[in-house]
Amino acid sequence: MNSFFVRRYVIADIFITIILLLAAKLFYIQIIDDQYSLTATKNVLRPIKQYPARGPILDRNGKVLVQNEVFYDITVIPKQVKPFDTLEFCKLLNIDKTEFDKRFEKAIKYSPYLSSPFEKQLSAQAFASIQERLSEFPGFFATPRYLRTYPDSTAAQFLGYIGEVTQRDIDHSAGRYKPGDYIGVTGVEKAYEDVLKGTVGVKNVIVNSHNVVQDSYENGRFDTAARAGERLTSSLDIRIQKLGEELMHNKVGSIVAIEPSTGEILAFVSSPTYDPNLMVGRERGNNAAKMYKDPYTPFLIRPIQAYYPPGSSFKPLNALIALQSGLITPQTSYYCTGAYKGGLPRCDEPHGQSDLARAIAVSCNTYFASVFERLMNVNGARNIDTTFVDWRKKVSKFSFGERLGIDLPNEGRGFMPTAALYNKTFGVNHWRSNSILSLAIGQGELEATPLQMANIECTIANHGFYYRPHLIKAIGERKITKEEYTQRNYVGIDGQYFEPVIDGMQQVVETGTARSSQIPGIIMCGKTGTAQNPHGKNHSIFVAFAPRENPKIAIAVIVENGGQGAWYAAPIASYIVEKYLTDTIRRPMDEFNRIKDADLMPDPTFYYSQIKKEAARDSIRKAKADSLRKKQGIKSVSTKKNNGNKLAYVATPVKRREHE
Amino acid sequence: MSNPQRSFFFNVDWISVFIYLALCTIGWFNIHSAAPGTGNLGIFNTSTDYGKQLIYLSIAVPVGIVILLLESRFITALSVPIYVVTTFLLLLVLIPHIGRNVGGNQAWITLGGGFRLQPSEFAKFSTILLLARYLSGTNIKVTELKSFLIAAGIIAFPMLLIMLQPDAGSTLVFSALIFVLYREGLSPYFLILEGLFITLFVLTLKVENHWYIIGALAAIAAIIVFLFKRNKKLVSNVLIGLCICIAFVFSVKFLYNHVLQPHQKVRIDIVLGITSDLKGKGYNVNQSKIAIGSGKLWGKGYMQGTQTKYSFVPEQSTDFIFCTVGEEWGFAGSMVVLGLYLFLVLRIIRIAERQRSPFTRIYAYGVASVIFFHVVINIGMTIGIVPSIGIPLPFISYGGSSLLNFTILLFVLLKLDSNRMGIIYA
Numbered sequence A: 001m002n003s004f005f006v007r008r009y010v011i012a013d014i015f016i017t018i019i020l021l022l023a024a025k026l027f028y029i030q031i032i033d034d035q036y037s038l039t040a041t042k043n044v045l046r047p048i049k050q051y052p053a054r055g056p057i058l059d060r061n062g063k064v065l066v067q068n069e070v071f072y073d074i075t076v077i078p079k080q081v082k083p084f085d086t087l088e089f090c091k092l093l094n095i096d097k098t099e100f101d102k103r104f105e106k107a108i109k110y111s112p113y114l115s116s117p118f119e120k121q122l123s124a125q126a127f128a129s130i131q132e133r134l135s136e137f138p139g140f141f142a143t144p145r146y147l148r149t150y151p152d153s154t155a156a157q158f159l160g161y162i163g164e165v166t167q168r169d170i171d172h173s174a175g176r177y178k179p180g181d182y183i184g185v186t187g188v189e190k191a192y193e194d195v196l197k198g199t200v201g202v203k204n205v206i207v208n209s210h211n212v213v214q215d216s217y218e219n220g221r222f223d224t225a226a227r228a229g230e231r232l233t234s235s236l237d238i239r240i241q242k243l244g245e246e247l248m249h250n251k252v253g254s255i256v257a258i259e260p261s262t263g264e265i266l267a268f269v270s271s272p273t274y275d276p277n278l279m280v281g282r283e284r285g286n287n288a289a290k291m292y293k294d295p296y297t298p299f300l301i302r303p304i305q306a307y308y309p310p311g312s313s314f315k316p317l318n319a320l321i322a323l324q325s326g327l328i329t330p331q332t333s334y335y336c337t338g339a340y341k342g343g344l345p346r347c348d349e350p351h352g353q354s355d356l357a358r359a360i361a362v363s364c365n366t367y368f369a370s371v372f373e374r375l376m377n378v379n380g381a382r383n384i385d386t387t388f389v390d391w392r393k394k395v396s397k398f399s400f401g402e403r404l405g406i407d408l409p410n411e412g413r414g415f416m417p418t419a420a421l422y423n424k425t426f427g428v429n430h431w432r433s434n435s436i437l438s439l440a441i442g443q444g445e446l447e448a449t450p451l452q453m454a455n456i457e458c459t460i461a462n463h464g465f466y467y468r469p470h471l472i473k474a475i476g477e478r479k480i481t482k483e484e485y486t487q488r489n490y491v492g493i494d495g496q497y498f499e500p501v502i503d504g505m506q507q508v509v510e511t512g513t514a515r516s517s518q519i520p521g522i523i524m525c526g527k528t529g530t531a532q533n534p535h536g537k538n539h540s541i542f543v544a545f546a547p548r549e550n551p552k553i554a555i556a557v558i559v560e561n562g563g564q565g566a567w568y569a570a571p572i573a574s575y576i577v578e579k580y581l582t583d584t585i586r587r588p589m590d591e592f593n594r595i596k597d598a599d600l601m602p603d604p605t606f607y608y609s610q611i612k613k614e615a616a617r618d619s620i621r622k623a624k625a626d627s628l629r630k631k632q633g634i635k636s637v638s639t640k641k642n643n644g645n646k647l648a649y650v651a652t653p654v655k656r657r658e659h660e
Numbered sequence B: 001m002s003n004p005q006r007s008f009f010f011n012v013d014w015i016s017v018f019i020y021l022a023l024c025t026i027g028w029f030n031i032h033s034a035a036p037g038t039g040n041l042g043i044f045n046t047s048t049d050y051g052k053q054l055i056y057l058s059i060a061v062p063v064g065i066v067i068l069l070l071e072s073r074f075i076t077a078l079s080v081p082i083y084v085v086t087t088f089l090l091l092l093v094l095i096p097h098i099g100r101n102v103g104g105n106q107a108w109i110t111l112g113g114g115f116r117l118q119p120s121e122f123a124k125f126s127t128i129l130l131l132a133r134y135l136s137g138t139n140i141k142v143t144e145l146k147s148f149l150i151a152a153g154i155i156a157f158p159m160l161l162i163m164l165q166p167d168a169g170s171t172l173v174f175s176a177l178i179f180v181l182y183r184e185g186l187s188p189y190f191l192i193l194e195g196l197f198i199t200l201f202v203l204t205l206k207v208e209n210h211w212y213i214i215g216a217l218a219a220i221a222a223i224i225v226f227l228f229k230r231n232k233k234l235v236s237n238v239l240i241g242l243c244i245c246i247a248f249v250f251s252v253k254f255l256y257n258h259v260l261q262p263h264q265k266v267r268i269d270i271v272l273g274i275t276s277d278l279k280g281k282g283y284n285v286n287q288s289k290i291a292i293g294s295g296k297l298w299g300k301g302y303m304q305g306t307q308t309k310y311s312f313v314p315e316q317s318t319d320f321i322f323c324t325v326g327e328e329w330g331f332a333g334s335m336v337v338l339g340l341y342l343f344l345v346l347r348i349i350r351i352a353e354r355q356r357s358p359f360t361r362i363y364a365y366g367v368a369s370v371i372f373f374h375v376v377i378n379i380g381m382t383i384g385i386v387p388s389i390g391i392p393l394p395f396i397s398y399g400g401s402s403l404l405n406f407t408i409l410l411f412v413l414l415k416l417d418s419n420r421m422g423i424i425y426a
Helices: A007-032 A035-044 A086-093 A097-110 A124-131 A167-172 A187-191 A193-197 A238-247 A284-293 A311-324 A356-362 A365-376 A381-396 A419-426 A433-441 A450-461 A495-510 A569-582 A589-597 A604-632 A646-659 B014-034 B049-069 B072-093 B119-135 B145-163 B168-183 B188-206 B210-227 B232-259 B262-271 B283-293 B321-353 B358-382 B400-418
Strands: A045-050 A064-076 A116-122 A140-149 A162-164 A182-184 A201-207 A213-216 A232-234 A253-259 A264-271 A334-336 A352-354 A472-475 A525-531 A539-546 A553-559 B099-102 B105-112 B115-117
Touching: A007 B168, A007 B283, A007 B321, A007 B358, A035 A045, A035 B283, A064 A124, A086 A097, A086 A124, A097 A116, A116 A124, A116 A140, A124 A140, A182 A187, A182 A193, A187 A193, A238 A253, A238 A264, A238 A569, A238 A589, A253 A450, A253 A569, A311 A356, A311 A365, A311 A381, A311 A433, A311 A450, A311 A495, A311 A525, A311 A539, A334 A365, A352 A356, A356 A365, A356 A495, A365 A381, A365 A433, A381 A419, A381 A433, A419 A433, A450 A495, A450 A539, A450 A553, A495 A525, A525 A569, A539 A569, A553 A569, A569 A589, B014 B049, B014 B321, B014 B400, B049 B400, B072 B105, B072 B119, B072 B145, B072 B400, B105 B119, B115 B400, B119 B145, B119 B168, B119 B358, B119 B400, B145 B168, B168 B188, B168 B358, B188 B210, B188 B232, B210 B232, B283 B321, B283 B358, B321 B358, B321 B400, B358 B400
Parallel strands: none
Antiparallel strands: A045 A201, A064 A116, A064 A140, A162 A182, A201 A213, A232 A472, A253 A264, A253 A553, A334 A352, A525 A539, A539 A553, B099 B105, B105 B115
């Protein structure tokens, strides 16, 4: 014991103080601060998504249009790989040594402990030969994946395709999609994404610091099972869909068939089409790129996106409006000399005296030009703009210029000219019925989608109303009866006025323009149309419904560059109607084969590229001109977007060239 | 017990022995729990840390008993040879082919069979022993410059050799012996200065402009001088201290900017909260804090710690063993361990003060200081208030050299203490 005895207390106090400091810090991080326990959970907890199988899509009779097929990914966990016969393995996978090394490097770089894909999407057959031998190569594993397959390779534009989600999709999904997820991009796949997708399940697992799964979290208490997407029964009838695609082979155009009594879409052909299986699997990217470059634009969903002047198929509409307004009766007749008032429009031949039914049957331009003139001048020639607005309203009721609201994305509205457009073109009060006479026969500025044309036939078949066209019959076991699909949309024409028009349409097929497309034993009512095409041969159009009593199918067929309606569109429609109603085709097959084998594909360089180039050149010129104008301080003339008339595309640059 | 003086275990401080055994047991269970995987291999499997630790324990405990059987005078006599031998080993370990480099430290001598010896651990024992031997000599007073310098030399020589490995952690342990010198009469200014140095070190690195610190120091000095202007001695001391402090600030600044290696700077920066690099250098400490913090009050339970079980915490059975304690036994368990250590060091101080022999007293303070320093630095490191310096937690951390060293340290003290009456008869 020496004089510094008291220092023991100083030392002890220092020890106690510092230990208390440690205790305080421990108290803070263990009791007060919650962040650490959250981070600890986050460290080890990995919610792993369990992807559900996407729902299959069936046709109306339960035949599979799309389903899932198993493919195999070969994955590798580099740390678990033991020395093996690389050459043999390469041979098995059909790759060379350098490719093998490259992929293996990549896998190691990603993580030596985690599995990374080595070979993607081997088909079941290709995998069968590898499967038995995979155990010889430790560290390599097979993971099954489910991909879309289309057993009949049909209805590509209708069904659409799926693809990986884009950043945009992720941003708009409120957390429902993560990178790498699949989403419907077009068609039914997009429209019914929520139904088909199913519910993603979550499996909570515990991982170690190398991210290797160690155990399930809390014995799976918080796990949720993946629920497969629901089976979607579409309204499509695969029999006529396939027949339609066969008949439209090597032709540009579309077929839309609707069941008038329900509004269900029976056929939805867009030609040229593509094999939907091309949009699946390893070659998807290449195939898609090829198709994007295809001048015939196979991705265009022609039934709802292509616009055509309806041509003569529009005539019954004018007749119905005139009948409803009491301007004509079924007995009203005009004399045709072969041309309306000796000028335009012409008829192919002088039709002589015709009443309404005969005029429809022979598609007399003179008759309908006269009817249209009456319609337009009912309030006097000077008041044509108000009369036109009234007429336009009536036509619009048939959904011309409007979207029908089909349950497919990206539907077009067609084009219905307005009085304002004519005021601009001709000057206010400087246009008369003569100026817009081409509307009488479905030409001029008027444009409609094939779906709209088919819908008009539904309306006629139903004597004055239509159901909103849709493509869904049932989801899972539940039949879909949405109110909007069962509600009648009236077009403002009384039922009694349809009979004379339908009489005429029956004559079209029996004695008129489409008499060669008669179906034995079935009364089909139709109307041919020939849409003028400034770029080549006219488009062949035929609209119809059948049978006359209790109609089962309404159809619109457009064959681009097919010439007159009776040449291609009418026979194609008749075959589809026959097939749908009788399940066979009884007529001679040589005619069928002639239609089927006909190659009406236009010259791509002229037909499509030209239009695109002209449009592009046009816009460049416009931009240049605009900038020039801006420089000179002259106010830019309002250049309203072209109304879509293809004539205009070609005409404007020519005019500009003259000015330069 | 008719003749208690004859019994070898007479007068042994059983409380310390009990704490020792408690800490060793806690240590083994936590090493077992921290082992990667679930420990299916059986507790005697020598390829695992817990299996090996069992072997070390079965060596260390008998060594402790043997020490109790030794003659006290024998230990006193051996202090110089032991110092010489450990110094030799410290030199030997620096020779490239004999010493083994693990984790950047040339600190191990391979013994074969997967076992290695870490001489720096034993240097702590030998240094304390020699220091006690020297300072307990007649007419040796720390207050005299010559004695002070020799005592400092005894401490500094092994420090220098260990610094060459370079093992910063073990080097710093020797600085704890300032408590011994203080107890033996060293001026309290040294302690105050050390405390000031630590504070200034932190402030200098945290405060961008060191002129603020110097200004503040000068202001504090001015206030003290103004208040105690009568006390000439205090005023002069304060002024000298001020000069030293200012010099220290400048030298820290200089050291930090020009001498320290970038990775050392990063470690210091992370502890001081200047930078946070949670993926890189800060990963260990961050994960360790997460482990301890997630233990909450009662912990996750034995073998249930996800941070340690799934190897998020590095070196989890050695330097970061306290993570397992904190995570699996929570705040309650941490307090038990911390309490045991505090109780042990206070107990040792008590033992020290009941000695008649200055040798035992000095030795006891040495043991207390070293254990205390290890505990504070190790636990402080796992909870992020001390830079990551790799030193083990006494009795708990996995490692044979460390366990054996601390066992020897403690049991030699217990032996000397059990003879505290014997000095009279000697």
